[in-house]
Amino acid sequence: MNTSLFILAALFAVVFGAPLSNKEKQRVAVLGNFTVSEGVVHNELVVPPKNCKAIQENDPNAVSGIYEVQSSNARTYKVFCDMDLQEGGWTVILRRTDGSVNFNRDWSEYRTGFGNLLNGNYFLGLENINALTDPNIGKFELWVGLLKHDLPNLPHFRHIATSSFAHYKNFRVGDAQSLYQLTVSEYQESSTAGDSLKAHNSAPFSTPDRDNDKDRESCAQKFKSGWWFTNCLESNLAGVWRAKAEGEADQGIVWESFSGDRNSLKSVVMAVRPLQE
Numbered sequence: 554m555n556t557s558l559f560i561l562a563a564l565f566a567v568v569f570g571a572p573l574s575n576k577e578k579q580r581v582a583v584l585g586n587f588t589v590s591e592g593v594v595h596n597e598l599v600v601p602p603k604n605c606k607a608i609q610e611n612d613p614n615a616v617s618g619i620y621e622v623q624s625s626n627a628r629t630y631k632v633f634c635d636m637d638l639q640e641g642g643w644t645v646i647l648r649r650t651d652g653s654v655n656f657n658r659d660w661s662e663y664r665t666g667f668g669n670l671l672n673g674n675y676f677l678g679l680e681n682i683n684a685l686t687d688p689n690i691g692k693f694e695l696w697v698g699l700l701k702h703d704l705p706n707l708p709h710f711r712h713i714a715t716s717s718f719a720h721y722k723n724f725r726v727g728d729a730q731s732l733y734q735l736t737v738s739e740y741q742e743s744s745t746a747g748d749s750l751k752a753h754n755s756a757p758f759s760t761p762d763r764d765n766d767k768d769r770e771s772c773a774q775k776f777k778s779g780w781w782f783t784n785c786l787e788s789n790l791a792g793v794w795r796a797k798a799e800g801e802a803d804q805g806i807v808w809e810s811f812s813g814d815r816n817s818l819k820s821v822v823m824a825v826r827p828l829q830e
């Protein structure tokens with residue numbers, strides 16, 4: 554290919570997105586256990602920004618989808634950016650829509666991340682979330698979107714914007730040394746779902762093979778997920794996805810101030826964005 558053709562092809566790839574090559578898919582698999590079905594990475598050939606808000610600032614017309622971002626130590630990784638929810642610029646760190654991805658996984662998988670990045674079920678990974686919420690960048694807000702089973706299934710994340718929500722103006726996940734400690738506060742009273750994260754503030758992360766909670770037993774083993782368990786939970790968005798709402802207390806995908814402790818949610822999302830003050 555001559556140079557001008559190559560540049561044209563590269564420009565085309567930047568503007569319209571390029572399908573993932575096999576090599577690229579392998580690299581994604583190394584960074585985390587992600588699959589990117591029908592994947593389009595919108596910014597493969599530019600120097601990756603730090604988060605989805607920076608991508609939106611570079612390009613106000615950027616659409617929701619998969620982008621590459623970069624941590625402070627120049628490690629790159631892929632994220633799903635929601636450019637539709639609340640003026641856009643949100644980096645999605647957890648999403649559940651059905652039972653297709655198992656969330657009963659060990660420490661190493663929660664550390665690196667797993668699932669399907671595009672319109673799927675995934676956890677971005679504690680290392681990546683720690684990098685995303687680097688205090689040197691500033692403060693971060695958290696959006697939690699929650700959908701009950703009695704509402705119709707919605708195909709795209711943007712529809713979750715119309716569901717119930719909890720909005721926080723302070724959110725951060727610490728590093729490995731802190732056991733990925735959760736910092737969450739400044740719950741916004743405009744929220745509709747109630748604050749079921751407050752009780753988890755300052756908790757370290759636990760997984761079925763790593764019990765860092767305050768309970769005599771292992772909450773992560775009991776509830777088959779990784780989460781910032783205390784003894785044990787008021788929320789657990791990584792819980793077992795259930796085809797119907799009703800279950801036993803604290804089982805399933807739970808946000809007690811919204812759905813009570815016996816109802817599992819159908820669809821949930823957690824997304825972060827640098828706070829603009």
Ligand SMILES: [Ca+2]
Pocket residue numbers: 764765766767768769770771772
């Ligand atoms: Ca314990």
